[in-house]
Amino acid sequence: MTTEAQEQGAPLVVVASADAVLRHPEAGEHLLTEIERGRAARFRQESGRTDFVAGHVLVRLCAARLLGVPAAALVLAQECPDCGLADHGRPYLPDHPGVQVSLSHTRGVVAAGAGHQPVGVDVELAARGGSLGAVARRVLAPAELALVEAAAEPDRAFLRQWVRKESLIKIGRATLDTLGRIDMSALPLDVPAGAPLRSRFEDLHLLDWTAPEHGAAVAAVSTARPRIVELVPAG
Structure with a gap:
């Protein structure tokens, strides 16, 4: 069976609220493995548990599509x-070694990606507590830091660079220790709400957007052009 994504060679990326994911007709904790159910049970707050479950369900829905x-x-x-250990780390599908997957969750919002090429996604709420401070100086290259500090809204500018760099971690191109040595300052920081921005970083295709309905910044990166799709039942 050939899907539209396979025809276009594009990794799929989905962003949705945790509640919307769990209302999907295929969703449910029956999809989770025993290890995942054990991890979900260890969350002290129900909101954190919900986000975890939704993220692990959404990545399955994305790969299923x-x-x-x-x-x-x-x-x-x-x-x-x-x-x-098998209770954390990069996700994968044991029965489909040719498919790459990625997932991310923040408070009430989850993202997932699936493709026949390496893919990494990250989502973070735009309304965050605290400020960029020492974190930015630790994870941004000097040129990136200068751009962020000069931006009209430094915290939002930092958030854009942060989701980009987190997506690089998800795809295996960076670690927390190496983020400060990766310079993405040539990429634009201004990403209009609802208008995805496509750019390139080295050999990677980068897709940035702001999801105003979720109040979240999103980034997806792959060796092929990622494509945003809606969370809809299979048809």
């Missing part, structure tokens, strides 16, 4: 490259 199969047919696993 890519492959043209029911979400229930997919098993999601994780493995940490540092310690080898």
Whole structure:
């Protein structure tokens, strides 16, 4: 079965509220593995648990749309490259080694990506507590920091660079320790609400957008051009 994404060779990226994901007709904790259910049960706050479950459901829905199969047919696993444990780390589909997946969740909003090429996604709320402060100086290159500090809204400018860099971590091109050595200052910081911005960074396609309905900044990166799709039931 050939899907539209396969025809275009584009990784799929979806952003939705956690509540919308869990209202999807295919959603449910029955999709989760025993390890995932155990992790979900350890959250002290119900909101954190909901976001975790929604993120792990959404990545299955995204991959299911890519492959043209029911979400229930997919098993999601994780493995940490540092310690080898299976309760955290980069997600993958053991039964579909040719498919790459990524997920992210923040308060009430989740994002996921799936493709036949490496893909990384990150989502963060635009309304955040605190300020950029020492965090920006630790994770931004000097030229990036100068642009952020000169921006009309430095916190929002930092958030844009942050989701970009987090997406690089998700795709395996960076770590928290190396973020400050990656310079993305040539990319524009001004991303209009609802208007995705496409750019290139080295060999990667970068897709930035602001989701005003969620109050969130989103970034997706892949070796192919990512494509935003809506959360809809399979048809």
